[in-house]
Amino acid sequence: MRSEARSIPTAAATVRTPELAVIVPTFNERENVALVRDLVADALAGVDWELIFVDDDSADGTAEAVRGMARSDPRIRCVQRIGRRGLSSACIEGMLATAAPYVAVMDADLQHDERLLPRMLQALKQDGCDLVVGSRYVEGGGFGRWDERRAGISSMATKLSRIVCKIEIADPMSGFFMMRREIFERAVRGLSGQGFKILLDLLASSPAPLRIKELPYEFRPRRHGTSKLDTLVAWEFGMLLADKLVGHLVPVRFALFAFIGALGLVVHLAVLRCALAVPSLGFTGAQATATVVAMTSNFFLNNLFTYRDQRLHGWRLLRGLGSFYLICAVGAVGNVGIAAYVFAADNVWWLAGISGAIVGSVWNYAVSSVFTWRRR
Numbered sequence: 292m293r294s295e296a297r298s299i300p301t302a303a304a305t306v307r308t309p310e311l312a313v314i315v316p317t318f319n320e321r322e323n324v325a326l327v328r329d330l331v332a333d334a335l336a337g338v339d340w341e342l343i344f345v346d347d348d349s350a351d352g353t354a355e356a357v358r359g360m361a362r363s364d365p366r367i368r369c370v371q372r373i374g375r376r377g378l379s380s381a382c383i384e385g386m387l388a389t390a391a392p393y394v395a396v397m398d399a400d401l402q403h404d405e406r407l408l409p410r411m412l413q414a415l416k417q418d419g420c421d422l423v424v425g426s427r428y429v430e431g432g433g434f435g436r437w438d439e440r441r442a443g444i445s446s447m448a449t450k451l452s453r454i455v456c457k458i459e460i461a462d463p464m465s466g467f468f469m470m471r472r473e474i475f476e477r478a479v480r481g482l483s484g485q486g487f488k489i490l491l492d493l494l495a496s497s498p499a500p501l502r503i504k505e506l507p508y509e510f511r512p513r514r515h516g517t518s519k520l521d522t523l524v525a526w527e528f529g530m531l532l533a534d535k536l537v538g539h540l541v542p543v544r545f546a547l548f549a550f551i552g553a554l555g556l557v558v559h560l561a562v563l564r565c566a567l568a569v570p571s572l573g574f575t576g577a578q579a580t581a582t583v584v585a586m587t588s589n590f591f592l593n594n595l596f597t598y599r600d601q602r603l604h605g606w607r608l609l610r611g612l613g614s615f616y617l618i619c620a621v622g623a624v625g626n627v628g629i630a631a632y633v634f635a636a637d638n639v640w641w642l643a644g645i646s647g648a649i650v651g652s653v654w655n656y657a658v659s660s661v662f663t664w665r666r667r
């Protein structure tokens with residue numbers, strides 16, 4: 292093996308890595324990839340570039356289309372991920388797949404103006420910035436024919452993220468930017484990699500403040516295909532913001548779980564009150580009914596909100612409900628046991644009650660996160 296490796300002609304070693312890598316995340320963008328290649332090649336004439344598409348195993352054959360282009364042009368590469376989804380994590384893996392000293396991220400749907408790329412590169416090389424952002428919110432930028440509703444949502448999300456992340460940047464939600472490789476490498480281990488907000492994530496995870504420049508551009512309408520922004524993406528954004536706000540105190544998912552648990556107590560009391568009006572049930576029957584109703588509603592609320600990203604459907608939903616009942620039953624035994632123990636020790640009823648409730652809910656959370664909503 293060794294002698295073979297040594298016999299590789301030295302000419303191969305003189306081929307240099309491109310100066311700029313443009314990372315393009317794709318999910319069902321087959322009809323756009325060739326257009327992206329043409330536009331990028333035009334815009335970057337004179338620059339030594341490579342174009343890396345990171346595709347999450349799109350059913351429409353995007354990866355195959357990219358490899359088709361790559362066969363005749365080695366500047367084009369395809370990273371195909373199987374069994375995974377996510378715009379942010381795709382961008383991260385694309386950047387990790389290149390050694391280029393400058394890296395850019397751009398969407399595949401032609402909404403970002405590729406003509407900004409050479410100016411972004413120039414700003415990094417000559418103006419000494421760390422990060423250049425294509426911005427819709429600085430003078431000269433805009434939304435073009437974007438529909439009003441989305442422009443409204445985008446501007447609200449932008450304001451929210453500015454409050455939470457204390458970032459002095461007009462368009463932290465932009466998905467179009469370029470940076471020095473070191474900036475990415477310094478932040479990469481702190482990135483959450485969840486959802487769509489890769490830039491926000493980078494800004495929030497950078498250890499030192501960055502020298503940022505924003506260049507205006509007009510957001511164009513999508514050429515082919517459809518947007519992947521949905522309620523799950525919105526949910527992930529909310530979780531990211533909440534994590535920046537309270538994540539250092541308590542995990543956001545647990546906070547949500549505990550909140551729904553508290554809501555469950557209200558449900559429990561309301562059902563108990565009604566069930567007591569049915570004489571044939573008696574207190575035990577009424578309490579049992581209330582317990583089952585509260586557990587069931589907790590399960591569905593958690594499935595809808597706390598674990599939106601791993602939501603159970605179909606028969607998994609039923610199996611999940613069953614396991615949740617079991618886990619909560621054991622949690623209740625632990626709850627009562629701890630409360631009785633604390634009460635016996637110091638006779639303070641509320642301290643005993645709270646201790647039991649905390650132990651019960653931590654148990655329920657920890658065990659259901661492993662058995663009920665386990666990651667597949």
Ligand code: GDD
Pocket residue numbers: 315316317318319320345346347376377378381397398399400402445464465466467487488489517518519520
């Ligand atoms: N690999 C991969 N995996 N790519 C994805 C995924 C995914 O799960 N989801 C979306 N993409 C790709 C799309 O194929 C497209 O190239 C790009 O990411 C953006 O997706 P869109 O679905 O077009 O998103 P958008 O237009 O709603 O949002 C864009 O604009 C926002 C600004 O308002 C994105 O750039 C956002 O990051 C940006 O915040």
Ligand code: MN
Pocket residue numbers: 398400402513518
């Ligand atoms: Mn888009």
